[in-house]
Structure formats: structure tokens, C-alpha cells
Amino acid sequence: MTSPPAELVQPDDWRPARFMLIAAHPDDADFGPAATAARWIDAGSVGWLVCCTSGDQGGEDPNADPLALGQLREREQRAAAGIVGYAGVSFLHQPDGGLVNDLLLRELLVREIRTFRPEAVLAQDPEVVIYPGGGINHTDHRAAGLAAIDAVYPAARNPMAFPALARSGLAAHRVRRLYLFWTTHPTAWVDVSATIGRKVAALRAHASQIREPEQLAARIAEWAAGDGARIGTAAAEDFRVVVIDEDEEEAATVES
Secondary structure, eight states, rough: OOOOOSOOOOOEEEEEEEEEEEESTHHHHHHHHHHHHHHHHHHHOOOEEEEEEEOTTSSSOOSSHHHHHHHHHHHHHHHHHHHHTSSSEEEEOOOOOOOOOOOOHHHHHHHHHHHOOOEEEEEEOOOOOOOSOBBBBHHHHHHHHHHHHHTTOOOOOOOTTSSSHHOOOOOOOOOOOEEESOOOOOOOOEOOTHHHHHHHHHHHTOTTTTTTTHHHHHHHHEEEEEHHHHHTTSEEEEEEEEEEETTSSOOOEEOO
């Protein structure tokens, strides 16, 4: 949660026509920028969600069947994605708890990017290891974030990177902006006053992970209100934004 500043800043009103959210696990996207995704989708954007793993280590019973848990979490994530409004979800089935930013993961992500061709990619900020107050950023979150950045630049836009993809018809694609979430260095705040309820509803779909939904809803509202104070709104989500291509004429984008 961001403390209210001495002076307000302008909310981030840029909106991509197409965006992709890349996350490590099912539910990361919904704990993350689900309200921003819902806002953009309501305004006409098309969104796609990519989960690098199926979350098969996301439990506390060592005797549980990880395959069954992964299948359950994929169903929960699809239900949550429907609430937010994504056009679809991809699961890359990489190892939960052992995600690595290697050539395999980057090629899978480049395939997703070149297939969907988003103008913006949202990903977890990989530079955060320890949060203020002592929270630790999961190793999978860091790996997924760094792999997403490396897939966006330079791999997805380099026609000679992963040439088999180009030969199969997946031409190079230039992502214009990165929106990094769960960051300790935010540079932009998106007003989500109208869609914070959808974020909470999406989180409720992850029943295997959320044991006290009412308390969680209160915490989400508190966090969003803190970020909203930064821009003078009831609720907001914050990002570290990296502008890669500034030219507004290169792709069809609109402002909300």
C-alpha cells in the first residue's frame, strides 16, 4: 500500500488495444492487476492471460496429488479469467517451485507473444526480492517476471530469435510497453474504482487457496484505497511502466 503523497499525480490513462498478462501461478494475476485488466477490457481492450505453471505445489498436504491440484487450480483460474473478461488463458505447464528463466521458457513466452501480438505486457517486477516490512518475493515470481521481460525484449521483436517460430508463421512482434506489478518502484497508478469488485470476485474463484475471503476482500480494498490516495481516487493499482516504443502511430491505441 502506498502512503498518501503531499501532491497528487495524474492517473495513468494509456490503454492498449491488446495486452497480455504473464504470471508464474494461477491466482497471481488476480492478486495482481486484475482490476486494471478488467478496466481495460471494459473499455474495449482484448486481454490474454499466461500462467507459466499450474500451481501444483500450492497446498499444505504433502500427500496430495500434485497433478489433481494443478488441474483444480487451472479450473479455478479459468473461472477467474472469465470474471475479469480475458479472451483466453494459456498454461505453459512449467514446474511449480522450480521455474527458471531459461531458453525453453523464453521460447514458450515468445510463442505466446507472437501469436497474440499484444501492445502491452504485464508481468511481475523481477527486481524485488525482499519487500519493505520483510515479505519475500517468491522465486517463481522473479523468474516469470524476468523471463517475460527477456521475451519482450529483445526476443519477440528479433526475427532471428527462435527462427523455427518465424518459419512456422509467427513473425517478430514489437511490444510497446511493459507494466510491472508488485513493484517497490511504482511510476504509474491506474484508477480501478469501478472494477475493484471484479478483482475480489475473481479472487473468490480460487477457493483452494483462499480460506478467509471476507478478510481478503477487506485487505484488497485497503491496499487499493492506499494506492487510490496517490491519484485522488477511491481505488488504484500501481505499476512500474517501461515505455519501449513511444511512437503512437505505430500501433492502434486509444486513451480511456
